[in-house]
Amino acid sequence: MAALINVPAKAKRGEIIEIRTLTSHIMETGFRHTAAGALVPRDIITSFTCRYNGTEIFRADLFPAIAANPYLSFFTVAKDSGKFEFEWIGDNGYSSTASVSILVE
Secondary structure, three states: OOEEEEOOOEEOOOOEEEEEEEEOOOOEOOOOEOOOOOEOOOEOEEEEEEEEOOEEEEEEEOOOOOOOOOEEEEEEEOOOOEEEEEEEEEHHHOEEEEEEEEEEO
């Protein structure tokens, strides 16, 4: 899976920073039918989690109405230098992770 993650490389301690993620996933709702009338099986990302130095700071549960290639944006406070870890979990055993480091001055 391809993911685009935007986290500032550096921030001042106590600064509010924006984190943006865009992940590539088709997100089949499970409500459509093929031309032959067969139901297309559901295949969506069901949850997203972000951890900052091991502590969960953001979680979202996703449902069939979410768009393909889901984009998420949220804010946090830059406390310490370290790592943001991102995890997407979905149907059919789908799992993807990514991480980005930040320097806090």
